[in-house]
Amino acid sequence: MLGKLLERPRGNGLCEELGIERQPAMALESDTNSDGGARAKRRRVDEQGIQSKEGAEAVLVVRISALPVDLRQRILTHLPLKDAIRTAALAQEWRDLWKSRWAHPTSCRDIRVLPDDIPSKVLRLLVESGPRRRLDCFSLVVDNKKLRPQHLKCFLAYAAECRVEGLHVELQHCKPDSNLTFHFPLSSRRLVHLSLRGINIGSTFYKGAQPFYALEVIYLDSVRIFPSTFKKLMALCPHVHTLDLRRCHCSKLLMAGSNLRSITIVECYGMVNLDLDAVAVP
Amino acid sequence: MAAPESGDGNNGAARMVTLISSDNTRFEVEAAAASLSQTLQLTILDGGGGGGDGIPLPNVDSATLSKVLEYCIKHAPAAANGGAPNATAVDRAELERFDNEFVNIDQSVLYSLIMAAHNLEIEGLQSLVAKKVADMIKGKSPMEIRRTLGFPDPTPEEQAEMNAHMLEYGWAYE
Structure with a gap:
């Protein structure tokens, strides 16, 4: 699964158009490199002017969890009960959310x-x-x-x-x-x-x-x-x-x-x- | 794209508005398209966004805004027809194809879209992105969901909580 994510082409029209260079996710990097190495690499790229886009997918981790409650509930309304229950295993923020979807x-x-x-x-x-x-x-x-x-x-x-x-x-x-x-x-x-x-x-x-x-x-x-x-x-x-x-x-x-x-x-x-x-x- | 016949009052049809992204890029779009956003609609009805003024959107960057507007421009004609009761099956199929293609995007872009659709209150887009995330979750085991959404591997405490939950709702994990 991780391998697949890595291989997935990351470029998309918008980013190329705007000259934003995309980079592999932080979480994925840590899998292959030592933690320090990954971080150093990220910092280096940051200095080249990527601004807030750094480690986009890794940050997403925290982000999807950090979505406002009503948005997460909205996601859950598109799921059958079984799948909705399984999201409880994602993180504390999701634990009982499915019950109120x-x-x-x-x-x-x-x-x-x-x-x-x-x-x-x-x-x-x-x-x-x-x-x-x-x-x-x-x-x-x-x-x-x-x-x-x-x-x-x-x-x-x-x-x-x-x-x-x-x-x-x-x-x-x-x-x-x-x-x-x-x-x-x-x-x-x-x-x-x-x-x-x-x-x-x-x-x-x-x-x-x-x-x-x-x-x-x-x-x-x-x-x-x-x-x-x-x-x-x-x-x-x-x-x-x-x-x-x-x-x-x-x-x-x-x-x-x-x-x-x-x-x-x-x-x-x-x-x-x-x-x-x-x-x-x- | 056909301009809608009636928009907001007499300056409806081809009226253009300017939106300014957080990184100061200016986007000029038809008022009808921008009005898919409930948030913008009020401002536009008030006559805002025209001329050299522009409506600043401090929460939306240019990459996300251009994506959002791509959606709005595509969906504006159907929305102007009041949810398109008289739209042909071909039109609807085309919109569906567009929607599927539209959310076939990088997760970080998807995240930005979720927030932008929320902030701008674009109902159709909100549903579309929520459904996309749901599709990424559907039919997967908790670990697969975590990996798909890019969560790190669980800590021992999280793993213990996961196990307890799986024990309680065992049937949902079969």
Whole structure:
């Protein structure tokens, strides 16, 4: 990568026209020369009258990070969620920036319904909080026995309307025979990352459902799902490459998917059928 | 390039304004082109920049300004048509080709353009350069992004922070 950058022709019409001599980036030089040497060279060129253009690309390093926040956010709005998250690894200035890339009110919504909350009130606050804006992540964590299937449905419909790419739904202390159900086919079409905990996955709405081409990662923890539903779900997700099942009833679940690269099964009950022919070998 | 029929009032069509870069180079352009800049538009509407006066732009050097104006001149006719609802597909394709070619530039020039587009408030150019940087980031690993954008290799502390983040958002790094 560095080599490529070095070879790239640096001249451009403007600079040649204006007689500005361009020079290799500082950072790249340091790779090949000793630090002192590189610096000395740069100083020498400066004295020849390059003025503020010195070490242009190396300075850019600091510069792209130093762009005003709104400009960096603007860059992030052109990126899919995954790439936006990766920019957090660039520098401190980028760490949490991706979370606010859709400007208002925030690109991630964390909803917690606590034991003393009234679910319908939390829900009303959410749906009346303004027009639906695109959201990166939606997380719903419920520790409340008063949550009704209708509430859950509305929360999830909200997430789908906001075209979320990352969805986390977690029901704490939910009984296995609870009628709180997650209907996968009603999810956002942009879903990339799905994480469910302590919830049942419903077996309806699969008929005629369109595939979720963006979906890549599925985490299921303490989730109940029928083998036949699981099969239908996987059939709707042709690009899933990572499947992570923990504390699930896995009996007779068939793990198959042409793009699956990683399958994790931890503390699950029952036998899992792994169809290796239908799993991509890394 | 066809001059727009109606510009700002009666001196619209072929009115020229002079812009002066930070290094004192003078650029004479049509008012319609310079008006793509929200910042300049007000001054120009006020009658500034004409005659021998010129509008000083202390934040933009001549290399960057000439690049910015290249963009403005190309986009002015379409902008004058109100975002060009009646533009032909050919016109739009030509503008797109121009845009792609336009941002195929050195990173330092790109950086100067980002700042200039911001300072001059040229909406189309701001989007164009932001999208260019985004394209440089898209589909790359954090290390590749760092290298593409010319960041130095991370310090041990930065590496530790990176690792922690990758652990938290592992799925985004697969």
